Amino acid sequence: MKNRANVVIIGGGVVGCSIAYNLAKKGVKDVVLLEKSYLSSGATGRCGAGVRQQWGTKQNCLLASESMNIFEHFADILQIKRDIELKQKGYLLLAYSDKELEQFKKNIEVQHSLNIPSVLLTPKEAKEIVPDLNIEKLVGAAYCAKDGHANPFQVTLGYAEAAQRLGVEINKFTEVKDIKTKNDAVLGVQTNKGFIECTKVVIAAGGWTQNIAKMAGVDLPIYSERHEILVTESVKNILDPMLMSFSYNIYCQQEPNGSFIMGYGPENEPPSYNMESSWEFLETMSKKATWLLPPLKNIRIIRQWAGLYNVSPDRQPIVSQINQVEGLYVACGFSGHGFMLAPAVGILMADIVTGDNLTFDVILDLERFNRGEIIEEPSVV
Ligand code: FAD
Known part of the structure; x- marks a missing residue:
């Protein structure tokens, strides 16, 4: 050294x-x-592993879209032989209230000012993208086909x-x-x-x-805060985009190998450096995920883990x-x-x-x- x-x-x-x-x-x-x-x-x-450009502040939109440009040409820019497994299968953001939908509309205006190709969808249009989605209580959605995931x-x-x-x-x-x-x-x-x-x-x-x-x-x-996450066994493809809801507080995506990766923002989680997994997470996550996407009911979870969010004001x-x-x-x-x-x-x-x-x-x-x-x-x- x-x-x-x-x-x-x-x-x-x-x-x-x-x-x-x-x-x-x-x-x-x-x-x-x-x-x-x-x-x-x-x-x-x-x-x-999610990469999205659908943000609410101009700064986050800008940094995310500039980063996406780099992800899209990663190996060429860095002159390396490495596949970062970028899959742009979209992010579908779900709105469960008129207030949330209004926020999505505002966000989309910001995103369009930076040429981010996001669109507002009706519940029916959201279901066309994810046929198994439970659209009960859904008011609308925002979607960007160029969002997706990559291998961290x-x-x-x-x-x-x-x-x-x-x-x-x-x-x-x-x-x-x-x-x-x-x-x-x-x-x-x-x-x-x-x-x-x-x-x-x-x-x-x-x-x-x-x-x-x-x-x-x-x-x-x-401060730092524990966030838990899990992965399921691999099954046939039923979900292309990342599903995300801010009010229902969940994200869920299906990887190219067929496994689902999902997590939610913990409520009342105290600041800590704790990276242990909990039973409570498994229970709550399973309930949330199977409500959102009913075919997940019979899929087995194979692993859970946790990491730290580092949160700014x-x-x-x-x-x-x-x-x-x-x-x-x-x-x-x-x-x-x-x-x-x-x-x-x-x-x-x-x-x-x-x-x-x-x-x-x-x-x-x-x-x-x-x-x-x-x-x-x-x-x-
Ligand atoms: P880290 O990856 O934490 O790296 C910091 C490094 O510093 C660590 O490797 C650590 O070992 C090292 N270190 C600490 N102390 C010392 C020391 N004293 N000396 C030397 N080294 C030290 N982001 C997304 O963009 N998309 C997502 O879908 C997403 N999902 C997430 C899901 C979960 C469950 C979690 C926990 C986070 C998620 N994030 C996501 C956030 C994302 O993971 C982090 O914002 C990002 O990885 C931060 O990278 P980093 O390099 O700053 O930190």
Whole structure:
């Protein structure tokens, strides 16, 4: 392991690896990435793999559609031989009240301003896309055929591979224990394998980011929360798009191999680092899923797991330098949608670290909370 670097990135999830690649692509030398376990071991390898552009804020729409452009040409852009298994079979967002449908209409206006090809559907039209969908109580739906899912492991490993080709050093099973500062500036990073001297540190540690920022004396307005998820046995194809409802609080998709992956946003889940699975989740999830898609009734669940959402006050990411400590940067607070935004976030963070003009017209700095410039993202599970 190098003992000196220009930039140290903490975290080997999809975000850290995307930042590493984008910094190296810009010509930044001596970039070192540190991961306490294996690449994708955090939220990235535990996520639902969904990639959608149907968001309510312009910033999330922009980052998601720019990321989709990259997912669509991933291997060519990164010059790697890796299939990220992108399947654009759509996202069907379900509205169960007039208020929700109104919000969808507003969202679609924002999406159309960025050329995202989303449409509003009647319950009957939604059923044409998913014939087995229970449309009882359904008021309408929003649909974008270009949304879908991709393989988070392949995307992360693709970024890591391309970053290494461009000179990035990736150290797995290397845990950051402390960030050393002097006169409010970064001096280096202490790991379980030694000290790395550096003046720039990017924390992209998912659900653990707030703890690592504290090592440098910084309190971030984010928290972590357990989200559970399960996968079923593989059965014949009955569902093409990802089904999602914000009010009924569920997402469910069928993978190309025939397995269903599904989860819901837990109610009353306290902030924690708990990644244990629960029986309660299995029961509630089964009830929700079989109501939504009745043929799921006789399908067996084969595995369940959990991961951490890292939640920000406005449910939009924080991609920012930290004014309090020179040379410290964070990419966190993805609030359950960091996989799909990671390609654009990597570009953005590389711009911020190098001091270049921002490629994307977004304001995701930490200071927005102090300025009171908060536009909450309405479309989250
Ligand atoms: P992580 O993948 O968590 O990576 C952070 C890494 O930092 C970890 O590998 C960890 O080991 C490492 N680390 C922590 N502490 C240290 C340390 N001290 N030293 C060194 N390394 C350290 N997003 C979507 O876009 N679509 C979805 O469908 C979706 N579904 C989800 C479903 C679930 C159940 C969950 C939990 C999340 C879901 N998300 C989804 C959110 C998405 O997974 C995350 O936003 C995204 O993976 C965040 O990536 P990351 O690289 O920031 O964090």
